[in-house]
Amino acid sequence: xxxxxxxxxxxxxxxxxxxxxxxxxxxxxxxxxxxxxxxxxxxxxxxxxxxxxxxxxxxxxxxxxxxxxxxxxxxxxxxxxxxxxxxxxxxxxxxxxxxxxxxxxxxxxxxxxxxxxxxxxxxxxxxxxxxxxxxxxxxxxxxxxxxxxxxxxxxxxxxxxxxxxxxxxxxxxxxxxxxxxxxxxxxxxxxxxxxxxxxxxxxxxxxxxxxxxx
Numbered sequence: 103x104x105x106x107x108x109x110x111x112x113x114x115x116x117x118x119x120x121x122x123x124x125x126x127x128x129x130x131x132x133x134x135x136x137x138x139x140x141x142x143x144x145x146x147x148x149x150x151x152x153x154x155x156x157x158x159x160x161x162x163x164x165x166x167x168x169x170x171x172x173x174x175x176x177x178x179x180x181x182x183x184x185x186x187x188x189x190x191x192x193x194x195x196x197x198x199x200x201x202x203x204x205x206x207x208x209x210x211x212x213x214x215x216x217x218x219x220x221x222x223x224x225x226x227x228x229x230x231x232x233x234x235x236x237x238x239x240x241x242x243x244x245x246x247x248x249x250x251x252x253x254x255x256x257x258x259x260x261x262x263x264x265x266x267x268x269x270x271x272x273x274x275x276x277x278x279x280x281x282x283x284x285x286x287x288x289x290x291x292x293x294x295x296x297x298x299x300x301x302x303x304x305x306x307x308x309x310x311x312x313x314x315x316x
Contacts, residue, residue: 104117104119104129105117105118105119105129108129108131112134112155112156113133113134113155113156114131114132114133114134115132115133115134115149116131116132117129117130117131117132118130118131134147134149134155135149135150136148136149136158136162136166137149137150137167137192138166138167138168138169138188138191138192138195138222139158139162139163139166139167139168139169140154140168140169140170140172140188141168141169141170142154142172142173142174142177143173143174144157144174145157145158145159145160145163146158147162147163148169148188148192150189150192151185151189152184152185152186152187152188152189152192153185153188154177154185154188167195167219167220167221167222168220168221168222169188169191169221169222169224170221170222170223170224171187171223171224171225172184172187172188172224187224187226188224190224190230191222191224191230194222194230194232194243194248195219195222197248197249197252198216198219198232198252199216216252216255216256216259217234217235217236217259217267218234218235218236219232219233219234219235220233220234220235220238221233228242228244228276229242229243229244229245229276230243230244230245231243234267234270236267236268237267237268237270239267239270239271239272239273240271240272240273241255241273241275242272242273242274242275242276243275243276244275244276244277251275251276254275254283255273255275258273258283258285268288269287269288270285270286270287270288271286271287271288272285272286273285273286274286
């Protein structure tokens, strides 16, 4: 009875209650660990098994990897397949961070670390896309041969260097294996078209500074 009540708490994965004579009650609790945040019609904390176990507050979601691409109806209809996709995304994230997969990054002089990620997008047809925390570049990995794709990614990142990451928009690592990797770059700031909605007529007085919003 007590164990069942405890197990209903979202942060408790399992609970075991036992008596020790003469009059001691011992409660063993296994706490859930949040591995990421999934966007499923709202923010949900996801454990290492890919199971969304509670609504996430903004404080709980802050700083965690975000998993996107699976809608609430898709999760409700296929919870097992959805959680399997979450587990696959978490395994990809672990490989992205694992020291044993960073040999090329160290050889390229990047310090043996890859840029921080903000999001992994899951597409049932095309696989996985990673989004860099700084600059928001999209790294399309697809599925399969992840180690080889990450090694090629290390070489590309080393060529651009930390300051050049902001120039990246899309890196296509999801195609057939080969030497060529299509890369889309951001246009230089002075070549970016000005939206008519915010264009200013000639000889117009300078506008007042506007406060930044988030």
